[in-house]
Each structure stands twice: as structure tokens, then as C-alpha cells.
Amino acid sequence: MATMGLASGYQNLPSGNWVPAVYSQKVQKFFRRASVVEDITNTDYAGEIENFGDTVNIVKEPSITVSDYARGQTVNTQTLADDKLQLTVDQGSYFAFKVDDIEERQSHVNWEALATSSGAYSLKRNYDYNVLKNIYDNAATSAANTGTDGSLHHQLFTSNWEKQVLKLWINQ
Secondary structure, eight states: OOOOOOOOTOOTTTOOOOOOOOOOOSSSOOOOOSSSHHHHHHOGGGOOOOOOOOEEEEEEEOOOOOOOOOOTOOOOOOOOOEEEEEEEEEOOOOOOOOHHHHHHHSSSSSSHHHHHHHHHHHHHHHHHHHHHHHHHHHHHHHHSSSOOOOHHHHHHHHTHHHHHHHHHTTTT
């Protein structure tokens, strides 16, 4: 324990054993990397989901075929498809913590805000991991369905380039 020098004539706590502990008002936060999945996904339908197990039917934009036209030609119309996607909420994550009343009142740190921030980051990291792992696990299935047409899409999947990038990200 550190001792302090005493001024001449100073009599209060003369042994120098009482040295107040100083706590910083700042907290050392861990490094938070940016979410990748947030940039390649959307939350357009989040407002339509209310409970775990809900299913949202999403109508897909129709694909339109463009054909060459020659003057005087009969134009053939295309029948529109009303395909849909079904989004079922079948996975979820949460975090929970407790801040003691005494800690809340006597601490110089806002534990609730710190824990909430940390929990939100952990949810994002968990979200990234699950989505990217799903893409990685299903990349082989996608590669099998691409054919051997020599396209860039085919080359990327068969060279496992995407799987290697995803594997690096997942294992960080």
C-alpha cells in the first residue's frame, strides 16, 4: 500500500494507511465490430410480427420477361405470377440481467445502461453468427444447383470462395 508524505505539524491519520481509492467515471468497453448482416438483410416486415411462431406471407415481385420486338409483330402478354415467401418466426434470442437497488443508488456507473448496451451488441453478434452460419451451411446446396455454365456465380460457389470468407467471419 502506498504511503503519503506528511506536512510538518500534521497529526490527523499520521500512519498514512488511509489512502482513498479512486474510481474512474469511465468504463472500459470491449471492441464492438460492425454487423455485416444488417447491411445485407432488411427489417421491412418486423412491424407485422407480434409473437414467436407468427407467420408473415410476403408476396414476391413478379419477374417480367423482356422480348425483342419487330414492327408489326403481335405482342404476346405474360401471365403474372403471385408467388410468395413465408417468414415464420421460429428462432429467438434474449438477454436478461438484474441490477441491485443498492448498486443502482450507490454506484458511479450506470449498470443498467452498460448491460443493455452490451446485451444489444451480443444480440447483433449472435444474429450475424446465425445468419452467416446458415448461409455457409447451405452454400454446398446452392453450389449443387448452379450447374456448370461457367458463369461467375457458378465459379464462386464451386471454388468455395464464399464459404471460405464466411468461415473466416464466423470464426472471429
